[in-house]
Amino acid sequence: MASIRSRNKKLVVDFRYLGVRCRETTNLIDTPENRKKLQKIIERMEAEIVLGTFNYAQYFPKSDKAERMMYLSERKECITTNVPSFTQFAELWFSEKEIEWRDTYKRKIKEIIDMYLLPKFGTKPIHIIKKTDVLAFRSSLAKVTYGKANKHLSAARINSIMVPLGMILKEAAKRYQFDNPYYDINALKQPKTDIQPFTLNEVWTFINGVRADYRNYYLVRFFTGMRTSEIDGLTWENIDFNRREIVIKQAYVKGKIVPPKTQESYRAIQMSPWVYDALKEQQAITYKRSDYVFCAHTGEPLDYNNVNKRVWHPTLKILGLKKRNAYQTRHTAATLWLAAGESPEWIASQMGHATTKMLFNTYSRYVPNMTRQDGSAFEALVNRSQLVQSSADQETSQ
Numbered sequence: 001m002a003s004i005r006s007r008n009k010k011l012v013v014d015f016r017y018l019g020v021r022c023r024e025t026t027n028l029i030d031t032p033e034n035r036k037k038l039q040k041i042i043e044r045m046e047a048e049i050v051l052g053t054f055n056y057a058q059y060f061p062k063s064d065k066a067e068r069m070m071y072l073s074e075r076k077e078c079i080t081t082n083v084p085s086f087t088q089f090a091e092l093w094f095s096e097k098e099i100e101w102r103d104t105y106k107r108k109i110k111e112i113i114d115m116y117l118l119p120k121f122g123t124k125p126i127h128i129i130k131k132t133d134v135l136a137f138r139s140s141l142a143k144v145t146y147g148k149a150n151k152h153l154s155a156a157r158i159n160s161i162m163v164p165l166g167m168i169l170k171e172a173a174k175r176y177q178f179d180n181p182y183y184d185i186n187a188l189k190q191p192k193t194d195i196q197p198f199t200l201n202e203v204w205t206f207i208n209g210v211r212a213d214y215r216n217y218y219l220v221r222f223f224t225g226m227r228t229s230e231i232d233g234l235t236w237e238n239i240d241f242n243r244r245e246i247v248i249k250q251a252y253v254k255g256k257i258v259p260p261k262t263q264e265s266y267r268a269i270q271m272s273p274w275v276y277d278a279l280k281e282q283q284a285i286t287y288k289r290s291d292y293v294f295c296a297h298t299g300e301p302l303d304y305n306n307v308n309k310r311v312w313h314p315t316l317k318i319l320g321l322k323k324r325n326a327y328q329t330r331h332t333a334a335t336l337w338l339a340a341g342e343s344p345e346w347i348a349s350q351m352g353h354a355t356t357k358m359l360f361n362t363y364s365r366y367v368p369n370m371t372r373q374d375g376s377a378f379e380a381l382v383n384r385s386q387l388v389q390s391s392a393d394q395e396t397s398q
Contacts (some may be wrong), residue, residue, distance in 0.1 A: 002042045002346050006030040011038050017049060017056065017070045024060045071123050086121035086129065089172050090133065097167075104253045109164050116141070116161050117168075127178040129169065134181050138162060157189040164186070169313040196324040197332040198222070200339075200385045209319045214311050216278040216304075217294045217344075223275050223382075225333030225351050228326060228370075229253050230260065232302050234293045239279060244271040246279075248352065252301045270375050274382065334363055340378040350375075 002015030011028040013118060014021075028034040041059075048054035056069035061083055075085075084092070098106050120137050121129060141158045145151060153161075158327065166182040173180035203222050204352060210218055221231055233252030246269040250257050260266055271279065282293055290299035304326070312326045330351070337347045342354040353359060 002046060004035055004038055004042070011035065013038065014043060015042070015045070015046075017054070017069060020069070020072070022065060023071075024063055024065075037132040038064060075123065083125050083127045083176050084100045084172075085123045086126045086168075087118055087123060087301075089126050090117060093168050102258050103256060104258055108160075112161050112164050113314055117165055126169070126172045128178055129181050131181045131185070133185075134165070134169070134185060137165075138185075155190045159190065161189045191385050192357075194320065195331040195335075195362060196328050197335040199320075200336060200382070201389070202321055202383065203336075204389060205319055206315060206321060207395055211311060216282045216305075219278045220275055220294075221326075221329040222332055223272050224269050225330045225337075226269065227251065227261065227265075227330060227352075230265075231294065232292075232304055235291045236283070236287055236293060237291070239293065240268075241276070241280070243268075244276055246270065246271060246275075249256050259315065260352070262352065262354070264354040267349060267352050269350055272375060272379055272382070276384070331363075334337075334359065336381070337375075337378050340364055342375065342377055 001015055005014050005023075007025060009030050010179050011026045011030050011034055012023055013026065014023050015373075016022065024059055024217040025319065026038065028038055045054060045059060054073075056063070056073070057066040060066055094110065094113065101109070105193075120132075120140075141153055141161060144301075146153070151333065156351055162185075166185070168328065169182040170180050204226075207215060207219050207222065217231070220221070220226070224231075226234070226248070229251035230248050233250050234246070234248075235250075238247040238249055246259055248265060248267050251260050251265075285331070286293060286299075289295075292299070292301050294302055310324055315321075315322070316323055334347060334351060337350070344359055348354075348356045350361050
């Protein structure tokens with residue numbers, strides 16, 4: 001039974017909890033009235049201890065024992081109910097699921113679990129996590145900052161952190177027969193993708209103004225819509241000049257060759273005449289010294305961070321073009337195909353999309369009346385552009 005003591009004229013609660021003797025000093029001055037007041041608090045504490053609802057930190061939030069008592073309480077709960085802690089189940093869940101994922105996704109999920117989920121839910125028995133805990137955690141993520149500019153996590157990043165948490169809780173609820181606390185929690189609304197494609201004139205300005213050793217690289221990017229990882233991982237064995245196709249079978253991500261992003265990303269991209277010519281020219285440059293179509297002087301794949309820093313952004317600045325990321329080359333290909341009137345199904349297949357839904361969601365304002373079924377309309381558009389530019393150049397020279 002708990003007792004009341006006095007230390008330096010302050011009242012002290014002396015009690016045992018989970019086999020540990022605890023002595024906590026209160027802010028109450030040792031007076032008869034305060035002793036009566038504290039006695040009522042002690043009676044409530046003892047009742048909660050018997051019922052198993054006692055929260056040490058709630059009574060003594062500034063105590064250096066609070067964290068240890070919480071750990072012991074949660075450990076006891078796990079042992080008593082034979083239900084694992086969040087950490088234990090998260091590790092089990094990850095070991096069961098990782099066989100389904102490619103390496104890059106495994107690293108992403110593991111990083112989220114270690115960096116965000118375990119510090120929050122750690123030793124807590126997984127069945128006592130409530131919906132309010134999940135919502136409070138999501139709210140706390142909105143206050144997290146990163147980088148020198150102390151930017152807040154975006155809605156997309158917060159959603160990506162919440163996804164594995166939801167999957168873990170859903171599976172645990174199914175196995176241990178408790179209500180899923182993640183049920184009915186919707187993802188945060190994300191701003192519509194901000195695309196900043198180049199106009200056709202800007203494309204030619206960039207291609208004609210970039211360093212000569214990167215001209216072919218960017219021409220292929222602009223006119224195929226390939227992802228950075230796809231073009232950086234492109235090897236000569238996947239170039240079919242006879243069929244005029246670029247076969248996407250792999251990607252280069254964080255120093256490793258991995259499968260494409262999705263099943264639909266496995267595809268054959270048709271070469272326009274400019275892409276065909278650029279690859280033929282590139283073949284004479286890198287074919288004999290590297291397996292990769294575009295490579296560093298060592299023959300290894302390009303480091304996209306280095307290329308962005310030394311080539312992409314400086315070229316935009318020198319040419320007076322709007323600052324934007326290199327992924328806009330992919331958006332540019334899509335919008336140019338749409339402007340040319342190509343079939344949405346054909347464009348989706350070239351981009352590696354499962355359906356045309358993403359195409360219309362992302363590029364809706366670029367969609368005209370489309371009637372063509374292949375890539376010839378796009379070729380005609382670029383040809384017209386070249387003729388206009390050639391005429392303008394002749395007039396300037398005169």
